[in-house]
Amino acid sequence: MIQVFVTGGTFDKEYNYITGQLFFKDTHLPSMFERGRSTLEVDVKTLMMVDSLEMREEDREIIAFNCRRSLHDKILVTHGTDRLVETASYLAQSGIKDKTVVLTGAMIPYAFGTSSDGFFNLGSALAFVQVLTPGIYVVMNGRFFPWDNVRKNKKTGFFEELNG
Amino acid sequence: MIQVFVTGGTFDKEYNYITGQLFFKDTHLPSMFERGRSTLEVDVKTLMMVDSLEMREEDREIIAFNCRRSLHDKILVTHGTDRLVETASYLAQSGIKDKTVVLTGAMIPYAFGTSSDGFFNLGSALAFVQVLTPGIYVVMNGRFFPWDNVRKNKKTGFFEELNG
Amino acid sequence: MIQVFVTGGTFDKEYNYITGQLFFKDTHLPSMFERGRSTLEVDVKTLMMVDSLEMREEDREIIAFNCRRSLHDKILVTHGTDRLVETASYLAQSGIKDKTVVLTGAMIPYAFGTSSDGFFNLGSALAFVQVLTPGIYVVMNGRFFPWDNVRKNKKTGFFEELNG
Amino acid sequence: MIQVFVTGGTFDKEYNYITGQLFFKDTHLPSMFERGRSTLEVDVKTLMMVDSLEMREEDREIIAFNCRRSLHDKILVTHGTDRLVETASYLAQSGIKDKTVVLTGAMIPYAFGTSSDGFFNLGSALAFVQVLTPGIYVVMNGRFFPWDNVRKNKKTGFFEELNG
Numbered sequence: 001m002i003q004v005f006v007t008g009g010t011f012d013k014e015y016n017y018i019t020g021q022l023f024f025k026d027t028h029l030p031s032m033f034e035r036g037r038s039t040l041e042v043d044v045k046t047l048m049m050v051d052s053l054e055m056r057e058e059d060r061e062i063i064a065f066n067c068r069r070s071l072h073d074k075i076l077v078t079h080g081t082d083r084l085v086e087t088a089s090y091l092a093q094s095g096i097k098d099k100t101v102v103l104t105g106a107m108i109p110y111a112f113g114t115s116s117d118g119f120f121n122l123g124s125a126l127a128f129v130q131v132l133t134p135g136i137y138v139v140m141n142g143r144f145f146p147w148d149n150v151r152k153n154k155k156t157g158f159f160e161e162l163n164g
Numbered sequence: 165m166i167q168v169f170v171t172g173g174t175f176d177k178e179y180n181y182i183t184g185q186l187f188f189k190d191t192h193l194p195s196m197f198e199r200g201r202s203t204l205e206v207d208v209k210t211l212m213m214v215d216s217l218e219m220r221e222e223d224r225e226i227i228a229f230n231c232r233r234s235l236h237d238k239i240l241v242t243h244g245t246d247r248l249v250e251t252a253s254y255l256a257q258s259g260i261k262d263k264t265v266v267l268t269g270a271m272i273p274y275a276f277g278t279s280s281d282g283f284f285n286l287g288s289a290l291a292f293v294q295v296l297t298p299g300i301y302v303v304m305n306g307r308f309f310p311w312d313n314v315r316k317n318k319k320t321g322f323f324e325e326l327n328g
Numbered sequence: 329m330i331q332v333f334v335t336g337g338t339f340d341k342e343y344n345y346i347t348g349q350l351f352f353k354d355t356h357l358p359s360m361f362e363r364g365r366s367t368l369e370v371d372v373k374t375l376m377m378v379d380s381l382e383m384r385e386e387d388r389e390i391i392a393f394n395c396r397r398s399l400h401d402k403i404l405v406t407h408g409t410d411r412l413v414e415t416a417s418y419l420a421q422s423g424i425k426d427k428t429v430v431l432t433g434a435m436i437p438y439a440f441g442t443s444s445d446g447f448f449n450l451g452s453a454l455a456f457v458q459v460l461t462p463g464i465y466v467v468m469n470g471r472f473f474p475w476d477n478v479r480k481n482k483k484t485g486f487f488e489e490l491n492g
Numbered sequence: 493m494i495q496v497f498v499t500g501g502t503f504d505k506e507y508n509y510i511t512g513q514l515f516f517k518d519t520h521l522p523s524m525f526e527r528g529r530s531t532l533e534v535d536v537k538t539l540m541m542v543d544s545l546e547m548r549e550e551d552r553e554i555i556a557f558n559c560r561r562s563l564h565d566k567i568l569v570t571h572g573t574d575r576l577v578e579t580a581s582y583l584a585q586s587g588i589k590d591k592t593v594v595l596t597g598a599m600i601p602y603a604f605g606t607s608s609d610g611f612f613n614l615g616s617a618l619a620f621v622q623v624l625t626p627g628i629y630v631v632m633n634g635r636f637f638p639w640d641n642v643r644k645n646k647k648t649g650f651f652e653e654l655n656g
Contacts, residue, residue: 113605123287277441451615
């Protein structure tokens with residue numbers, strides 16, 4: 001059983017055609033699992049629906065608390081990409097023991113159809129969470145990064161190693 | 165560096181609007197890597213473009229030969245799902261040493277847009293090939309299966325363990 | 329009020345991922361009207377779900393009967409493209425009076441996402457049926473054709489005038 | 493020959509995955525004509541790429557000038573929906589003679605895939621411009637409206653008659 005925690009981010013944003021703004025409605029995760037024809041047992045819980053630029057320490061503590069409390073030792077967290085590394089770092093120092101926690105996100109909302117990277121990222125994050133040893137990881141761009149050796153390049157939008 | 169071998173299958177099929185039949189043109193793999201914003205180094209080679217129902221022993225030997233000959237020890241093979249397990253089994257007995265070979269496919273062509281499972285499968289297959297120990301694996305439905313413990317359920321289209 | 333008769337054709341085909349064949353389930357018309365944000369009053373009736381290559385004279389008579397019987401004088405018929413002109417010709421000789429009947433179809437199934445012409449064809453067919461004078465018309469490729477001056481070019485898939 | 497003038501609007505907006513903002517790159521009109529398999533002769537010119545909320549009188553004069561100067565008497569203008577009616581009204585009072593001018597837009601960007609209404613609107617606008625008598629019209633929601641009997645309902649996003 002894989003525990004999935006939804007926290008929002010670009011991954012789950014929608015376009016509001018009245019205001020022209022992006023916003024959150026429900027998560028797309030369940031329909032993505034169905035479309036991916038996944039036969040993994042998953043327990044999906046939406047903890048919050050926020051843009052990672054607006055994520056505060058109390059939000060991060062909610063994520064950490066739920067990771068500690070979860071009965072499952074494989075945990076996938078969807079998250080906005082701008083502060084994804086900060087949350088990974090927070091989780092690494094919050095007393096989560098013997099669990100593999102993978103954080104992933106998307107650069108283009110899943111709802112925007114065939115241009116989004118989200119479905120690919122979900123596939124790779126689910127795979128990595130099943131086989132990586134306990135620890136906190138970021139999964140983006142087809143790769144996994146230990147939490148303490150990754151940054152988002154603000155110019156290109158790619159995730160890269162600190163010494164890359 | 166990940167070696168990618170394309171062999172066809174539903175994954176890469178297109179709809180011919182003149183005849184109403186499915187057919188092969190070029191592989192979608194490169195554009196899928198771009199859309200997935202993958203920063204993995206990959207070497208993509210199209211070995212053939214065939215429906216797996218029409219795949220013969222000489223086709224399988226071409227795949228095996230190229231797996232043995234590849235300079236890379238992480239190999240991803242895209243393949244039709246109907247005979248994917250047979251090819252995995254062939255590869256397991258063809259003298260490939262110290263390499264991780266992952267076979268994946270799709271139930272719905274990538275070209276058919278937001279209904280296809282292909283992009284998700286590519287994400288998970290790429291992840292698994294990076295971290296699984298040497299051997300021959302099938303990746304479908306978000307999971308990996310060792311080549312000798314998997315079958316395709318012809319009724320549901322899902323892959324499952326032999327003793328499942 | 330616009331009367332819409334669904335008869336099948338490529339327009340409404342789906343991909344069966346078990347058999348790899350195309351088949352019919354429900355029509356996509358209602359969800360297409362919603363996505364197009366249409367505020368037209370429409371009455372959608374599915375008369376049959378057949379490939380136009382398999383359409384027989386009794387099927388055409390069902391369409392003609394329903395066109396004659398409809399209380400509305402603006403009628404849109406979705407139809408397979410291969411025999412669309414034959415059905416238009418049949419309708420023209422079946423005693424439909426003082427009604428504008430527009431037949432349209434698609435070269436690529438609507439279900440195949442961003443490659444399909446179906447949504448564009450629906451938009452133009454709905455527009456033409458509102459403003460053309462009574463008669464039987466074929467709408468494809470952004471244009472309308474009177475029933476007795478159109479053929480489908482089997483090589484290109486485009487509809488063209490007989491003297492074109 | 494149909495003259496097409498592109499002015500921007502939601503129709504042609506893209507998502508910038510670095511900033512999370514919508515922006516303009518190139519128009520999608522040519523690829524939309526191709527996907528719609530249109531065989532109409534069209535002359536597509538991009539006059540500007542602006543959000544209609546930022547459209548000023550000098551922009552409207554550019555559109556009017558080009559409508560007057562065009563050698564063609566069937567003109568399609570793509571435009572943001574928020575001020576589409578204002579531009580239609582401006583054009584009606586700018587000395588365009590014996591020409592059918594149709595303005596259309598989209599509530600959801602065409603680039604956002606299978607949720608956008610843009611492709612449907614393009615199909616209906618192209619149809620209406622071919623058959624309506626000279627004048628200035630707004631085409632949205634599957635319908636045409638004379639310029640002086642239409643408003644955008646800001647709450648629902650639907651276009652409706654003034655006396656509706």
